[in-house]
Amino acid sequence: MYISDILYNIIFILQNNFDIFFNAFMIKTIKNYFAKLLKCVIISFEGYMKIIDLTGKEVEVKNCLGCDIANGNLDVFGGLLYRSENFSIAQDFELPIDGFLIIFSNRHVEKLNDLNTDEQVELIKLISKTLNILQNNQIADEYNIILEEKSSYHFHIWLMPRHRWMIEKFGKVLKNLKEIQDYAVKNMKTTENLEKIRQTCELVKTQLNK
Numbered sequence: 397m398y399i400s401d402i403l404y405n406i407i408f409i410l411q412n413n414f415d416i417f418f419n420a421f422m423i424k425t426i427k428n429y430f431a432k433l434l435k436c437v438i439i440s441f442e443g444y445m446k447i448i449d450l451t452g453k454e455v456e457v458k459n460c461l462g463c464d465i466a467n468g469n470l471d472v473f474g475g476l477l478y479r480s481e482n483f484s485i486a487q488d489f490e491l492p493i494d495g496f497l498i499i500f501s502n503r504h505v506e507k508l509n510d511l512n513t514d515e516q517v518e519l520i521k522l523i524s525k526t527l528n529i530l531q532n533n534q535i536a537d538e539y540n541i542i543l544e545e546k547s548s549y550h551f552h553i554w555l556m557p558r559h560r561w562m563i564e565k566f567g568k569v570l571k572n573l574k575e576i577q578d579y580a581v582k583n584m585k586t587t588e589n590l591e592k593i594r595q596t597c598e599l600v601k602t603q604l605n606k
């Protein structure tokens with residue numbers, strides 16, 4: 397094994413256990429700063445990032461996850477559920493949560509206001525149509541619609557279902573989002589759950605493209 401491989405693996409482990417290493421003693425601003433710094437180091441070191449997808453598979457992301465998926469350079473679990481000229485929809489790339497979908501712009505923008513008015517209108521219609529499908533098929537009754545704008549992040553909206561298990565285990569979903577995500581990653585990459593997610597993807601894909 398080359399030294400660069402060893403170094404890379406150390407950075408990779410640090411990256412994937414970042415919160416465990418730093419949560420206890422770093423305030424949020426410093427933590428975010430180091431998270432960005434670490435990301436830059438990883439990209440400049442190898443020219444790509446590695447992330448773990450919802451099945452547990454290690455995936456190399458060369459530029460931007462959103463751009464790579466929108467441009468067809470990266471396969472996503474369940475496939476692209478929908479693609480128009482401006483937006484694409486897919487199951488969340490990393491979290492094995494049924495009905496947890498992402499709507500993202502095809503071009504690389506960062507903020508809602510980087511979209512023109514027509515795109516903003518299309519986006520709202522897409523959110524509404526997708527939620528209708530998910531709710532009519534009892535994937536979940538209620539959703540959080542989350543838009544987190546971050547510099548250098550590809551514009552995307554999460555449709556986050558509020559499943560009963562989340563409420564029973566964690567109470568308020570938005571307040572405990574991180575814990576729910578960590579729980580899903582650790583406990584829900586089962587064959588049965590992945591199959592359920594795949595079925596939901598098929599259903600949403602069929603109905604979105606009618």
Ligand SMILES: [Zn+2]
Nearest residue numbers: 460463504550
């Ligand atoms: Zn992008």
